[in-house]
Each structure stands twice: as C-alpha cells, then as structure tokens.
Amino acid sequence: MSAGPLFRRVTVIGLGLIGGSFAAALRERGLAGTVVAGSRSARTLEQGMALGLIDEGSQDLALAVRGADLVFVSTPVSAMEAVFQALAPGLAEGAIVTDGGSVKGAVIEQARRTLGAGFARFVPGHPIAGKEKSGVEAADAELYQHHRVILTPVADTDADAARRVAELWSALGAEVLTMAPEHHDRVLAETSHLPHLLAFSLVDTLARQGDSTEIFRYAAGGFRDFTRIAGSDPVMWHDIFRENRQAVLDALDLFSDGIERFRRAVSDQDSEAMMGIMSRANTARAHFLAMNTRSSYTRARHSDDETGMTHDSDPTFVVSPGGRLQGRLRVPGDKSMSHRSIMLASLAEGSTEISGFLEGEDALATLQAFRDMGVVIEGPHNGRVVVHGVGLHGLRDPGKPLYMGNSGTSMRLLTGLLAGQSFDTELTGDESLSKRPMERVAAPLREMGAVIDTGEGGRPPVRIHGGHTLKGIHYHLPMASAQVKSAVLLAGLYAEGATSVTEPAPTRDHTERMLTGFGYPVGRDGATATVHGGGALSGGRLDVPADISSAAFFLVGASIAEGSEVTLPHVGVNPTRTGVIDILKLMGADIRLENQRDAGGEPVADLVVRSAPLKGITIPEELVPLAIDELPAVFIAAACADGETVLRGAEELRVKESDRIQVMADGLATLGVEHQVYEDGIRIVGGAFGGGQVESHGDHRIAMSFAMAALRAGAPITIHHCANVATSFPGFATLAAGAGLALDVQGAAVPAGEGS
Numbered sequence: 001m002s003a004g005p006l007f008r009r010v011t012v013i014g015l016g017l018i019g020g021s022f023a024a025a026l027r028e029r030g031l032a033g034t035v036v037a038g039s040r041s042a043r044t045l046e047q048g049m050a051l052g053l054i055d056e057g058s059q060d061l062a063l064a065v066r067g068a069d070l071v072f073v074s075t076p077v078s079a080m081e082a083v084f085q086a087l088a089p090g091l092a093e094g095a096i097v098t099d100g101g102s103v104k105g106a107v108i109e110q111a112r113r114t115l116g117a118g119f120a121r122f123v124p125g126h127p128i129a130g131k132e133k134s135g136v137e138a139a140d141a142e143l144y145q146h147h148r149v150i151l152t153p154v155a156d157t158d159a160d161a162a163r164r165v166a167e168l169w170s171a172l173g174a175e176v177l178t179m180a181p182e183h184h185d186r187v188l189a190e191t192s193h194l195p196h197l198l199a200f201s202l203v204d205t206l207a208r209q210g211d212s213t214e215i216f217r218y219a220a221g222g223f224r225d226f227t228r229i230a231g232s233d234p235v236m237w238h239d240i241f242r243e244n245r246q247a248v249l250d251a252l253d254l255f256s257d258g259i260e261r262f263r264r265a266v267s268d269q270d271s272e273a274m275m276g277i278m279s280r281a282n283t284a285r286a287h288f289l290a291m292n293t294r295s296s297y298t299r300a301r302h303s304d305d306e307t308g309m310t311h312d313s314d315p316t317f318v319v320s321p322g323g324r325l326q327g328r329l330r331v332p333g334d335k336s337m338s339h340r341s342i343m344l345a346s347l348a349e350g351s352t353e354i355s356g357f358l359e360g361e362d363a364l365a366t367l368q369a370f371r372d373m374g375v376v377i378e379g380p381h382n383g384r385v386v387v388h389g390v391g392l393h394g395l396r397d398p399g400k401p402l403y404m405g406n407s408g409t410s411m412r413l414l415t416g417l418l419a420g421q422s423f424d425t426e427l428t429g430d431e432s433l434s435k436r437p438m439e440r441v442a443a444p445l446r447e448m449g450a451v452i453d454t455g456e457g458g459r460p461p462v463r464i465h466g467g468h469t470l471k472g473i474h475y476h477l478p479m480a481s482a483q484v485k486s487a488v489l490l491a492g493l494y495a496e497g498a499t500s501v502t503e504p505a506p507t508r509d510h511t512e513r514m515l516t517g518f519g520y521p522v523g524r525d526g527a528t529a530t531v532h533g534g535g536a537l538s539g540g541r542l543d544v545p546a547d548i549s550s551a552a553f554f555l556v557g558a559s560i561a562e563g564s565e566v567t568l569p570h571v572g573v574n575p576t577r578t579g580v581i582d583i584l585k586l587m588g589a590d591i592r593l594e595n596q597r598d599a600g601g602e603p604v605a606d607l608v609v610r611s612a613p614l615k616g617i618t619i620p621e622e623l624v625p626l627a628i629d630e631l632p633a634v635f636i637a638a639a640c641a642d643g644e645t646v647l648r649g650a651e652e653l654r655v656k657e658s659d660r661i662q663v664m665a666d667g668l669a670t671l672g673v674e675h676q677v678y679e680d681g682i683r684i685v686g687g688a689f690g691g692g693q694v695e696s697h698g699d700h701r702i703a704m705s706f707a708m709a710a711l712r713a714g715a716p717i718t719i720h721h722c723a724n725v726a727t728s729f730p731g732f733a734t735l736a737a738g739a740g741l742a743l744d745v746q747g748a749a750v751p752a753g754e755g756s
C-alpha cells in the first residue's frame with residue numbers, strides 16, 4: 001500500500017530497532033524517494049544495505065543528512081546532543097528533524113542548544129513501540145502499525161513541519177497524539193519509567209539478600225510477571241532515569257505515598273482499607289484501558305498501554321445453519337437489577353451481599369463508578385459482590401470523569417443520583433453511548449433544581465454540577481422509559497418534599513421494588529410512583545435472578561428450531577418484563593412457567609420452552625415497553641412465523657445501542673426476509689430465508705438475535721462486531737454452542753508485544 005513519497009530524501013540516524021523499522025516501513029510503503037542512514041558503525045551501515053533497508057549510508061553525520069528533507073534521530077537519548085551537533089552543519093535549509101527519544105523535555109533542550117535556526121523545524125516525537133529484540137536485524141516494517149506515536153511540539157515548532165511529521169507517522173499506520181513535553185514526561189514516568197525502576201529495584205533488593213538463591217529457587221509466577229521488565233537494557237534505562245530525573249522522582253514520591261498507605265493498612269490490620277486498595281486495583285486496569293480506547297472491557301483487555309498498542313479484537317460470529325437447542329441453561333444475572341443493586345447498596349447504611357450479579361460490562365461500569373466515588377466493593381466472584389455502603393451522603397468526588405462504556409442505564413440513572421451530590425461529575429461513554437439522547441433525563445432534573453450540561457445535540461458527555469438544592473416535582477414522563485423514571489426517583493431521594501413520576505405505560509419497576517427492599521418507602525398509586533427525600537436505606541442481602549432479556553434469545557431459538565426443549569432456571573418474571581413471553585405465546589410458542597416463587601421482592605420462575613409452529617401477529621402496543629429489549633429477538637421469531645407480524649409504537653428502539661429498527665431491517669434484508677420499515681416499527685413476512693454477512697453495529701442484542709436466526713437459515717450467517725455481547729451476556733457463545741447452536745467465534749485478539 002503506497003500513498004506516494006511524502007519526502008524526497010530521508011536520513012535515519014541510528015539504525016537500531018526503532019530507526020531500522022522506520023526505514024523498513026518507509027521503503028515498504030514507498031513514502032520516501034531515497035532512504036539514507038547515518039551511523040558511527042560501518043558494520044551497521046553494511047547490515048542496513050544488505051537487509052535492503054537503506055539506499056546509502058555514511059559514518060559522517062553531516063554528510064549523511066546532506067540534501068535530506070527529513071531527518072529521524074533514533075539514537076539513545078544520552079547520545080542525541082552530540083548527534084545534533086554533528087549533523088547540524090550538513091542540514092539543508094527547510095529540512096525537518098524529528099526524533100524517537102523516550103524523554104522529551106531533555107531532548108528538546110539539547111536540540112535547542114545545538115540546532116540553531118534549524119530548531120524551529122525540529123518536531124520532537126516518541127513512537128511507543130518496541131519489542132524484546134534490538135538491533136538493525138530486528139527491523140520490522142510493521143512495528144508502528146496500530147501503535148501510538150506522541151508528538152510534543154513546543155511554541156516555536158513550525159506548524160507545517162509538525163503536520164508533515166504527523167502525516168508520515170499516520171501513513172506508517174500509527175495513531176498520532178500530540179501533547180506538551182512536560183505532560184509526556186510525567187505520563188511516561190508514571191506508566192513506564194516507574195514500573196521499570198520498581199522491577200529493577202525489587203530484583204536487586206532480593207538478590208542482595210543473604211539467602212537469595214533460596215528466594216529465586218521458589219520464585220513463582222507472580223515474581224516472574226512483576227520483574228520481567230528487569231531484563232530490559234540497563235544502558236537505555238540509565239539514560240531515561242537520568243534525562244527524566246524530576247518526573248521519575250515525582251512518580252516515585254507518589255508511589256511512596258501509596259505504599260505507605262498500604263503498609264499502614266497491613267500494620268493496623270485494617271481490612272476495609274486493604275480490600276479497598278486491592279479491589280480498586282483489580283478492575284482499574286481493564287477499566288482505564290477501556291476508557292482510553294472508548295471501547296468495551298473485553299476489547300481493551302487485549303490492548304496494552306505499555307506497548308502503546310491500539311489493536312483491539314472485535315470477534316465475528318459465524319453460525320452454521322440448522323440444529324436445535326436443548327438442555328438446562330442458566331443465563332447470567334439481570335442487568336437492570338444488577339445496576340440498581342450496586343447503586344442502592346452503595347447508598348445504604350451497612351454492607352450488602354449481592355448474589356447472581358451480572359459480571360457483564362454494563363453492570364461493571366456501574367460498579368467501577370461507585371468504586372471511583374470511594375465505595376469499597378468486594379468481587380465480583382461468581383456473581384457474589386459485597387458492597388460496603390457509605391450512606392446517602394457518603395459518596396466522594398471521583399476527581400475524574402466516570403466512564404459508562406456502552407451502558408445507557410448507568411449513565412441515565414447516575415445522572416439522577418449525582419444531581420443530589422455536593423461535588424461535580426462528568427459522565428462519558430463509548431462511541432454508541434455518545435450518540436444517545438440524555439436531555440430526556442437532564443430536563444426533568446433541571447426542573448428539580450439540578451444544574452446539568454449535556455454535550456452537542458443533548459448527547460454525552462453529561463456534566464452534573466453538585467451542591468444545588470433539589471426540590472421535589474411531579475413529572476409526567478413524555479415516553480415510557482424506566483431509565484428516566486428511575487433517574488428522577490433517585491434524585492428524589494435527595495430532594496426536599498415529594499418527587500413523583502407518572503408514566504404513560506407501565507415500564508420495569510425494579511427501582512421502586514428495590515428501594516422498598518432496602519427499607520426506603522415508595523408510594524404507588526396507579527401509574528404514579530412517589531418518594532420523599534431525606535430517608536435512609538439499610539443494607540442486607542440481595543439475590544439477582546437470571547435476566548429475562550438474555551433468556552429471550554433461547555425462548556426464540558428453542559421455539560423456532562424443531563426438536564428443541566430448553567429449561568431456563570431462576571429467571572426474573574416481574575410482570576413489567578414478561579412482554580416477550582406474552583408476545584411469543586400469542587404467536588403460538590410453547591412456554592411454561594414452573595416453580596414460580598418470590599426472590600427478595602421480585603417474582604422468579606423456571607421457564608420451559610419447546611419448539612412450536614409460530615404464526616404472525618399484530619403485536620399489542622401495550623406490550624412494547626414490557627418487551628422493549630427483547631424485540632430484536634422477536635423480529636427473528638416473526639421471520640420464522642407463518643404470515644406477517646406487525647409492530648408499531650416502538651420508536652424507542654431507534655435510540656438504543658443502535659437504531660434497532662433499521663439495523664434489524666438491514667440484517668433481515670441480507671437474509672432475504674420480506675419486510676417493511678415504519679418510523680415506529682416494522683412489518684415482517686415470515687418464510688424461508690438464507691444466510692449472509694450481517695452487521696451488528698456493535699449492538700449486543702442484534703448480534704445474539706441473528707445468531708439464533710441461523711437455526712432456521714438456509715446458509716451460514718456471519719455476524720460482525722460482536723464484542724459488545726459481553727455487555728449483557730458474557731459467555732453467550734459458549735452457552736449457546738453447548739445447547740446446540742453451530743456457533744463459531746472468529747477473530748480472537750492478537751497478543752501485544754513488549755516495549756518501553
């Protein structure tokens with residue numbers, strides 16, 4: 001792939017891994033007319049020629065840069081000043097000089113001292129890439145692909161020179177970021193230099209002990225993982241610690257404070273402090289990686305900040321046609337209840353032990369937000385979470401934006417709850433969430449006295465200004481939305497007087513039920529729910545049943561695939577959630593509720609479903625809010641039914657993780673299912689259909705719905721961008737394949753390399 005030469009003649013000074021890979025990539029992509037190397041070592045130049053990386057080479061650096069329009073200096077940072085000095089006399093007027101040093105402040109000062117007038121066209125840079133190998137033999141034309149390159153121009157850096165260097169790195173496949181040199185040096189000191197220093201120091205400390213052979217003999221995986229980077233090049237790291245001295249010392253001081261806090265917790269046997277430190281650390285890594293890539297935890301786990309890799313994996317589901325579903329399938333915990341369990345347990349007095357918690361990314365985003373606000377939360381381990389409640393007024397300023405990932409419920413409910421706090425907060429989300437409407441919650445909260453800004457078009461980020469007194473209101477919901485209802489009720493806990501919400505149609509009432517379970521009274525009168533501010537919640541035990549929204553894929557799958565019989569134990573069957581069962585039964589499905597019981601204020605049952613011939617229906621509009629998340633799966637049932645199915649009054653589907661009407665229609669079109677799209681719904685004509693390539697647009701429910709469609713398709717269905725299935729249903733692919741769906745997950749992550 002070539003964008004044509006961006007530079008006529010490029011000189012690379014220092015032909016090691018970084019410089020050699022740069023030369024290799026330039027040549028492979030045809031981005032430079034001629035590639036020249038300057039090196040003190042004749043042998044390195046010979047190797048560079050032999051490997052075909054360069055056209056010419058010189059040991060005289062001034063000669064090497066003669067006529068070059070770009071010079072890339074990739075020597076160790078301690079050698080750079082001498083290199084700049086040596087090459088300066090040969091620099092052509094207008095030549096751009098850039099570098100690859102891991103420390104920026106010091107290198108900029110060296111360049112300022114030595115390059116004279118040429119300093120204005122010096123563009124400081126740092127490709128965050130590398131691997132354990134070094135030297136020109138390790139040169140790799142792909143080294144910079146999907147890696148970050150940080151440019152740190154200063155006030156007198158020529159803007160055109162900076163733009164051209166950025167353009168070149170982008171053409172090499174890198175992601176280019178720009179930041180101030182001090183910022184770069186501080187961030188790198190904390191994220192790279194400090195860990196290296198700690199690893200060197202720990203190994204050295206233990207090695208100097210009398211019984212070090214003993215220690216190293218029994219050194220287990222933890223020691224090996226933690227100290228792997230102590231094998232890095234001492235010369236290079238010596239230079240970095242020397243040149244980035246102040247930032248490294250600051251990072252070390254920060255760390256000393258942290259280790260002292262931990263030491264105190266251990267010495268005082270302060271379990272809560274210890275659990276707090278460790279449980280925050282436990283999830284923080286995945287959380288921050290996700291936040292940085294604005295992606296899901298699953299994907300972020302495969303991208304690595306140490307190497308600057310931005311590669312992420314977004315698996316594809318390939319589902320072969322046919323098969324049937326069988327077995328007893330325990331689907332994960334209810335997402336709506338899992339969110340609320342963390343929120344209310346955090347605001348309660350005392351601890352709450354939650355079982356059945358959904359360890360999916362949406363619920364984990366809520367959990368992380370409360371950790372960020374100072375709540376100590378243990379787990380989750382196998383669905384068990386212990387929340388040490390801080391009371392209604394015990395949350396602390398997180399001091400940074402709270403990342404909600406893909407989760408609309410987290411962002412909307414938290415907006416209500418945070419409106420009543422004394423501190424400011426900002427809520428951000430991934431690409432999909434950043435497109436979803438937030439004024440629907442901001443508007444009623446403003447009526448209560450909250451001060452909230454939303455981003456462009458009323459979308460995220462949402463900024464909530466704390467410290468404002470809230471007053472109770474009576475709000476008539478303009479749309480049937482449990483999220484808006486819940487946001488207003490949660491703000492009502494902090495408001496003066498009564499806050500009530502009247503809904504146009506029944507929506508899920510988990511907030512009302514769970515508040516009651518935590519001992520906070522909620523008044524209910526027909527379509528109106530009311531809370532009074534100033535009460536208190538008390539912690540206890542909470543069981544989250546299996547999620548009917550996740551069960552829905554198996555209700556549909558088992559209904560449409562002949563010879564299927566599936567039991568889904570312990571599913572929440574709150575009447576505000578069972579629309580999908582009612583709709584499927586109207587279509588002729590064979591679904592039985594067995595062993596009905598109450599679990600902490602929520603009805604649960606085992607669902608038994610057998611395949612049955614389905615017929616098309618007109619879906620009663622009052623069932624729409626009661627089946628809102630299950631409608632994509634219902635579309636698949638409709639495609640397999642005899643006759644046509646009509647859905648109206650479902651315009652809310654257009655503002656979910658994707659426009660679920662259009663995205664489902666596009667997928668149905670691919671399969672050859674006859675349909676007609678309405679602004680607020682769809683008409684689907686059932687019949688035989690084929691396979692093809694379906695785009696889920698990163699929407700979990702679209703991906704899982706089309707996976708089930710394969711049970712009746714005439715050819716394989718390939719579904720793209722399925723990582724977000726983990727937002728609501730981690731383990732879906734394994735469970736579905738175990739039950740009989742011919743599902744293959746493709747596109748696993750590529751492990752990241754090493755770097756400094």
Ligand SMILES: O=C(O)C1=C[C@@H](OP(=O)(O)O)[C@@H](O)[C@H](O)C1
Nearest residue numbers: 336409480481482483484628629
């Ligand atoms: O309150 C909740 O937990 C939810 C409410 C619904 O959203 P709306 O309130 O936007 O309808 C639903 O789609 C979402 O998955 C979860």
Ligand SMILES: C=C(OP(=O)(O)O)C(=O)O
Nearest residue numbers: 406407408409410629656
């Ligand atoms: C719409 C959904 O969730 P949320 O609004 O929380 O993103 C869903 O899970 O289908």
